[in-house]
Amino acid sequence: MAELVTLTIDGQEVAVPRGTTILEAAKQIGKQVPHYCYHPGMSSPAMCRLCLVEVEGAPNSMPSCVTAVMEDQVVHTESKQALENRRGVLEFYLVNHPLDCPICDMSGECDLQDYVHAEGRDRGRSDEPKRVFGRDDFGGDVLFYGDRCVMCTRCVRFMNEVEQDQRLTVVERGNRSVIDTFFEEGLEGTHWHGNIVDICPVGALVSKEFLHKARAWDLERTSSICPSCSQGCNIELHTRDNLIQRIKPRENLEVNGWWMCDFGRHNHEWVNRGGQLEDPLVRGPDGVIGAAGWRDALGDLLQHVRGVGGARVKAVATPFASNENLGTLAELVDALGGGDMVYRSVRAEDEIVLKGFPTLARRKDLAPNTSGAELIGFTRVGDDQAAGGLENIATYDGIIIIMGDELSDQEANFGKEAALFVYMGDQQSPAAENAHFVLPVSTFAEEEGSFTNVAGRVQCFSPALKASGMARPAWMILGALAAELNKGDAPRSAADAFSSLASRVEAFAGITYGDLGTRGVVVNETYVLSEN
Amino acid sequence: MSDVPFRNPGWAGNTGEFDLTEEQVRGDDFIGQRPLHGGHSSVSGTMPYMLVERNPQAGLFEGEYQERLEKILTRYPKKRAALLPVLGMVQELRGYVSPESMDRVAELLDLSPAYVRGVTTFYTMYNKRPVGRHLVQVCTNISCNLCGADEVLAAFLRYTDIELGATSEDGDFTVIEAECLAACGFPTCVQINSRYFENVTPADVPKIIEHLRAQVAGSD
Numbered sequence: 001m002a003e004l005v006t007l008t009i010d011g012q013e014v015a016v017p018r019g020t021t022i023l024e025a026a027k028q029i030g031k032q033v034p035h036y037c038y039h040p041g042m043s044s045p046a047m048c049r050l051c052l053v054e055v056e057g058a059p060n061s062m063p064s065c066v067t068a069v070m071e072d073q074v075v076h077t078e079s080k081q082a083l084e085n086r087r088g089v090l091e092f093y094l095v096n097h098p099l100d101c102p103i104c105d106m107s108g109e110c111d112l113q114d115y116v117h118a119e120g121r122d123r124g125r126s127d128e129p130k131r132v133f134g135r136d137d138f139g140g141d142v143l144f145y146g147d148r149c150v151m152c153t154r155c156v157r158f159m160n161e162v163e164q165d166q167r168l169t170v171v172e173r174g175n176r177s178v179i180d181t182f183f184e185e186g187l188e189g190t191h192w193h194g195n196i197v198d199i200c201p202v203g204a205l206v207s208k209e210f211l212h213k214a215r216a217w218d219l220e221r222t223s224s225i226c227p228s229c230s231q232g233c234n235i236e237l238h239t240r241d242n243l244i245q246r247i248k249p250r251e252n253l254e255v256n257g258w259w260m261c262d263f264g265r266h267n268h269e270w271v272n273r274g275g276q277l278e279d280p281l282v283r284g285p286d287g288v289i290g291a292a293g294w295r296d297a298l299g300d301l302l303q304h305v306r307g308v309g310g311a312r313v314k315a316v317a318t319p320f321a322s323n324e325n326l327g328t329l330a331e332l333v334d335a336l337g338g339g340d341m342v343y344r345s346v347r348a349e350d351e352i353v354l355k356g357f358p359t360l361a362r363r364k365d366l367a368p369n370t371s372g373a374e375l376i377g378f379t380r381v382g383d384d385q386a387a388g389g390l391e392n393i394a395t396y397d398g399i400i401i402i403m404g405d406e407l408s409d410q411e412a413n414f415g416k417e418a419a420l421f422v423y424m425g426d427q428q429s430p431a432a433e434n435a436h437f438v439l440p441v442s443t444f445a446e447e448e449g450s451f452t453n454v455a456g457r458v459q460c461f462s463p464a465l466k467a468s469g470m471a472r473p474a475w476m477i478l479g480a481l482a483a484e485l486n487k488g489d490a491p492r493s494a495a496d497a498f499s500s501l502a503s504r505v506e507a508f509a510g511i512t513y514g515d516l517g518t519r520g521v522v523v524n525e526t527y528v529l530s531e532n
Numbered sequence: 533m534s535d536v537p538f539r540n541p542g543w544a545g546n547t548g549e550f551d552l553t554e555e556q557v558r559g560d561d562f563i564g565q566r567p568l569h570g571g572h573s574s575v576s577g578t579m580p581y582m583l584v585e586r587n588p589q590a591g592l593f594e595g596e597y598q599e600r601l602e603k604i605l606t607r608y609p610k611k612r613a614a615l616l617p618v619l620g621m622v623q624e625l626r627g628y629v630s631p632e633s634m635d636r637v638a639e640l641l642d643l644s645p646a647y648v649r650g651v652t653t654f655y656t657m658y659n660k661r662p663v664g665r666h667l668v669q670v671c672t673n674i675s676c677n678l679c680g681a682d683e684v685l686a687a688f689l690r691y692t693d694i695e696l697g698a699t700s701e702d703g704d705f706t707v708i709e710a711e712c713l714a715a716c717g718f719p720t721c722v723q724i725n726s727r728y729f730e731n732v733t734p735a736d737v738p739k740i741i742e743h744l745r746a747q748v749a750g751s752d
Binding site for chain 1: 631634635643644645646647648649650653654656
């Protein structure tokens with residue numbers, strides 16, 4: 001720990017490590033100094049002039065984003081001098097701003113809107129016509145509205161310092177200056193440019209995918225974990241009308257910083273697609289499969305299981321399933337007398353490392369919980385397209401349990417010989433035609449649970465959507481069955497399922513669901529993060 | 533002393549700093565080609581105001597220019613620092629810095645093309661479009677403006693018969709406004725190619741243009 005410096009900010013004493021900026025020190029006591037150009041993940045050019053604060057003894061206002069704290073300094077962030085400065089600066093920002101908030105995607109989460117509303121003048125005094133730049137398609141997912149830009153250059157610095165592919169620049173100078181790429185070059189081919197939309201403090205850079213899709217104040221925001229690779233980026237799911245509208249990164253310095261990749265950001269249509277399974281389907285004695293309630297379906301299933309008796313289980317799970325779901329499936333397999341547990345997952349050829357934050361990468365494993373599956377005792381089969389590897393299961397005559405794997409590469413006669421074939425998923429699968437039971441389960445966005453990322457960090461996510469029909473989390477269904485077989489208690493929450501996992505799997509021992517918190521817990525540091 | 537057809541009392545006398553007489557600076561001696569081995573900016577007074585005929589298709593950094601480039605690169609610890617003089621060289625050869633030239637320079641100096649574009653557009657002295665043989669930059673900043681720069685600018689546009697910023701059909705003239713040329717003591721200041729014309733009044737303009745046209749005719 002570095003040496004502490006004590007200073008006074010707005011009458012409150014605060015002690016921070018030497019070298020901390022005034023802006024960061026003010027955050028410690030809950031004072032947000034307005035700013036545009038400063039971003040904790042990048043260098044500070046101190047060019048927006050909004051974070052100027054009054055420092056007693058200093059001849060001028062100081063830019064708090066680059067001024068390091070000094071012993072016994074007295075800082076005022078809300079004095080007359082600081083407020084007048086901000087009011088003046090904000091008036092200048094609005095000289096050329098189009099004030100098109102009603103049609104701007106950023107409206108409701110815009111720093112310019114917020115600051116002007118809080119501290120700006122109620123009207124501008126400029127009589128000059130506003131200069132007009134219009135919009136520019138930057139390629140990729142980014143659309144640029146030049147007139148809304150406040151020239152903070154966060155986007156330029158992100159591409160320069162963090163992604164380290166300097167595609168953006170400030171073109172021209174003075175009031176003609178505008179952000180642009182090299183003529184028609186655009187941002188195509190970069191893998192992290194979605195972040196410049198996040199860090200744009202105004203509506204200058206907007207996402208094409210999200211363009212005019214929803215207003216910021218209509219969105220529900222739910223903490224979650226990105227399911228698109230094994231990095232486990234902390235994300236927020238922004239939902240409306242029971243659909244994911246967009247995905248934003250959530251700060252976690254130990255996993256993803258402030259960033260996430262474009263692949264993960266836009267990979268959510270699979271959650272939104274229609275045609276989910278809604279009811280448990282049970283094959284009757286006449287061979288016809290029909291809808292049933294959970295009580296009947298589980299009762300029948302239990303009877304069936306007992307009837308089969310003694311056969312080893314072959315279970316296929318998806319690494320998109322949470323630790324809780326996988327753990328409960330393993331528990332059920334044990335209760336049925338043991339068997340083989342496998343999973344299949346898609347693997348990309350390369351990692352895509354974010355050069356300015358090298359512990360973050362789009363990992364090769366394009367599933368969130370392969371580490372969890374391995375720890376719980378599942379073995380990977382099949383190729384890098386998640387195909388094949390199930391030859392000995394397709395024709396198996398014992399108990400087959402499929403959880404989440406859609407079997408899209410399998411023939412219609414998959415599991416025809418099986419004594420008991422249970423298919424659990426959120427979508428119907430052609431290969432599940434012979435299933436005796438088709439049970440609807442929820443996706444990660446509809447349930448609570450945890451994933452174990454590539455570095456062994458267990459992180460939990462919350463339900464953002466309502467599952468369709470009677471779909472339930474897999475741990476609830478499997479847990480109820482296992483409890484009946486073991487004469488134990490069924491888990492009533494994801495936390496229960498996790499503690500039962502912790503009691504059964506060595507790697508998770510001693511951890512409770514509550515311990516995971518918002519930052520996660522590292523259970524297994526076997527994987528060394530590549531530096532590339 | 534050659535017969536200069538217009539009044540230009542802006543000459544401050546021989547300061548002894550350089551080995552140049554008034555005649556040398558004002559006269560035709562220095563009209564011609566800039567030494568290709570480069571030169572220090574302090575001798576910019578020796579720069580020609582008639583640039584050599586520029587060729588927008590000229591090959592970049594070939595022959596003597598390759599040698600000049602290598603010399604420039606030795607002056608700086610990092611390649612990136614050579615960007616401004618290299619862009620200057622591009623403009624000297626081609627008359628303006630085209631997107632293709634920016635791309636070439638970026639490749640040469642290991643920079644991103646976007647960065648080179650940012651730098652090129654930041655500096656107004658790099659032409660982003662082709663200009664005439666004589667680039668007439670009339671200062672309309674405050675000192676010159678108070679002394680009638682607007683009339684001087686209007687006179688240039690009238691006598692060359694072109695719009696502000698446009699190039700005449702014969703390719704001889706481009707007239708643009710400039711911000712302060714740092715010659716506030718001698719308003720109105722007009723920079724034509726690399727040379728300053730000071731204390732210019734609207735009445736001087738026809739004579740200046742005639743002189744420049746003669747230069748063009750002479751070079752044919």
